[in-house]
Amino acid sequence: MAKAQKSYICQSCGAVTSRWAGKCESCNEWNTIQEEQTEGSVPKGLGGKQKGNIIDFVDLKHDTSKIYPRLQTRIAEFDRVTGGGLVPGSAILIGGDPGIGKSTLLLQAVCALNANNVSCVYISGEESTDQIRMRANRLGLGDSSVKLASATNVRDILASVKSAPKSVQLLVIDSIQTMYIDSIDSAPGTVTQVRSSAQEIIRMAKNRNISVIFVGHVTKDGTIAGPRVLEHLVDTVMYFEGDRSHHFRILRAVKNRFGPTDEIGVFEMAEQGLIEVKNPSALFLSQRHEGVAGSAVLAALEGTRPLLVEVQALVAPSSLGTPRRAVLGWDHNRLAMIVAVLETRCSISLSSHDIFLNIAGGIRINEPAADLAVAAALISAISNVALPSDMVFFGEIGLAGEVRQVSQPELRLKESSKLGFERATIPQLNKKAAKKNSAIIVKEIIHIRELSESLVSIAAQ
Numbered sequence: 015m016a017k018a019q020k021s022y023i024c025q026s027c028g029a030v031t032s033r034w035a036g037k038c039e040s041c042n043e044w045n046t047i048q049e050e051q052t053e054g055s056v057p058k059g060l061g062g063k064q065k066g067n068i069i070d071f072v073d074l075k076h077d078t079s080k081i082y083p084r085l086q087t088r089i090a091e092f093d094r095v096t097g098g099g100l101v102p103g104s105a106i107l108i109g110g111d112p113g114i115g116k117s118t119l120l121l122q123a124v125c126a127l128n129a130n131n132v133s134c135v136y137i138s139g140e141e142s143t144d145q146i147r148m149r150a151n152r153l154g155l156g157d158s159s160v161k162l163a164s165a166t167n168v169r170d171i172l173a174s175v176k177s178a179p180k181s182v183q184l185l186v187i188d189s190i191q192t193m194y195i196d197s198i199d200s201a202p203g204t205v206t207q208v209r210s211s212a213q214e215i216i217r218m219a220k221n222r223n224i225s226v227i228f229v230g231h232v233t234k235d236g237t238i239a240g241p242r243v244l245e246h247l248v249d250t251v252m253y254f255e256g257d258r259s260h261h262f263r264i265l266r267a268v269k270n271r272f273g274p275t276d277e278i279g280v281f282e283m284a285e286q287g288l289i290e291v292k293n294p295s296a297l298f299l300s301q302r303h304e305g306v307a308g309s310a311v312l313a314a315l316e317g318t319r320p321l322l323v324e325v326q327a328l329v330a331p332s333s334l335g336t337p338r339r340a341v342l343g344w345d346h347n348r349l350a351m352i353v354a355v356l357e358t359r360c361s362i363s364l365s366s367h368d369i370f371l372n373i374a375g376g377i378r379i380n381e382p383a384a385d386l387a388v389a390a391a392l393i394s395a396i397s398n399v400a401l402p403s404d405m406v407f408f409g410e411i412g413l414a415g416e417v418r419q420v421s422q423p424e425l426r427l428k429e430s431s432k433l434g435f436e437r438a439t440i441p442q443l444n445k446k447a448a449k450k451n452s453a454i455i456v457k458e459i460i461h462i463r464e465l466s467e468s469l470v471s472i473a474a475q
């Protein structure tokens with residue numbers, strides 16, 4: 015029999031170490047390593063006389079029209095992120111900070127699916143069934159026939175799902191960190207429990223073609239295992255993000271075996287639950303003050319969808335030896351690069367200034383196409399000249415200061431003119447797109463220097 019052993023496991027990434035340490039060597043998080051009891055079975059190779067079972071091989075060629083259709087909630091913002099609905103038999107993880115709205119989102123999603131005749135079971139390890147009912151009433155979903163249970167024992171859950179009178183098509187586990195397998199010694203929420211519970215549930219789900227959605231809380235203090243330890247076990251990983259001080263929430267796919275990974279869904283958290291935001295650009299620009307130096311509008315692209323956001327820069331003389339560079343919603347290293355390019359290629363001195371950069375509204379932008387808008391905001395801030403309020407920017411900047419083309423310029427320009435913008439500064443290499451959109455006056459630039467020169471001429475007017 016395998017002897018139970020003690021190991022030290024990082025609760026954030028699942029790395030195993032032989033000793034306790036304050037900082038995890040593999041993910042660099044602090045205070046995430048905890049002692050756990052594991053089954054101490056060392057893999058022994060395939061020795062012995064026992065023969066393997068025969069696996070049936072099947073042809074690749076197959077009439078795929080019989081494959082089950084995706085489960086669609088018809089909540090467009092949700093379905094888009096899943097790649098057009100949930101694939102039957104797939105495992106999905108939705109991670110996010112506690113209180114961000116994961117349970118609310120999933121309750122709305124299962125009720126919507128149930129209304130489309132998908133039989134759903136919602137199992138909560140955190141709330142009683144009455145608490146879930148109260149939430150459903152508040153969301154106006156009180157008369158849905160979704161099956162609820164409050165349970166945490168995986169063995170019981172598997173048995174109940176298998177023997178449910180109507181075969182289950184979707185199972186929601188809220189949250190995986192409350193689930194446990196009674197034959198494992200570790201406490202619920204440890205890496206061993208979280209991983210084994212998920213594995214057991216996924217195995218059953220794949221056998222029976224049930225889709226499973228796991229909720230995974232993200233905690234910074236490492237007291238419970240983070241969703242990262244599950245990422246490789248599931249087919250799709252989504253994060254539900256947002257700033258508690260803002261009303262909107264973003265559902266973002268970071269891994270998807272059955273769809274694109276850069277899609278986002280935007281929701282607004284209200285008393286009656288999460289409301290889809292059909293026009294996020296209008297939302298993100300709604301609080302923009304026009305005519306302020308340091309503000310530039312970026313025509314970004316999130317997945318297949320264009321998104322206009324405001325880039326705000328503040329440049330102030332620094333009293334520090336090493337001036338501050340603070341960034342919210344964008345990449346810190348990318349800002350350092352843009353600053354270096356502005357200094358070397360455009361002779362704009364920023365080395366004695368603190369720089370603060372913010373993507374307004376609390377959204378995170380990842381694409382290099384933001385470079386030009388960031389550069390415009392910085393030049394505008396340092397020269398104290400407001401950019402034209404009806405102008406958008408997009409373009410990647412290279413180390414030589416060249417402005418490189420970006421993908422989908424047509425979509426970006428179309429969204430801009432839809433929101434009333436009349437001018438755009440874009441890479442010269444994207445000019446073909448500009449020809450197709452006559453509603454917008456496009457200035458094509460080859461080098462970042464042209465941008466700083468045109469701002470100087472605006473200032474002179």
Ligand SMILES: Nc1ncnc2c1ncn2[C@@H]1O[C@H](COP(=O)(O)OP(=O)(O)O)[C@@H](O)[C@H]1O
Binds near residue numbers: 113114117284285286
């Ligand atoms: N009565 C209410 N009215 C409006 N919003 C509420 C109400 N109750 C809870 N909420 C919102 O729902 C959020 C909790 O969402 P929940 O789905 O439980 O989060 P999670 O499952 O991610 O921890 C709270 O942070 C709050 O913003």
Ligand SMILES: [Mg+2]
Binds near residue numbers: 116117118
């Ligand atoms: Mg919850």
Ligand SMILES: [Zn+2]
Binds near residue numbers: 027
């Ligand atoms: Zn780690």
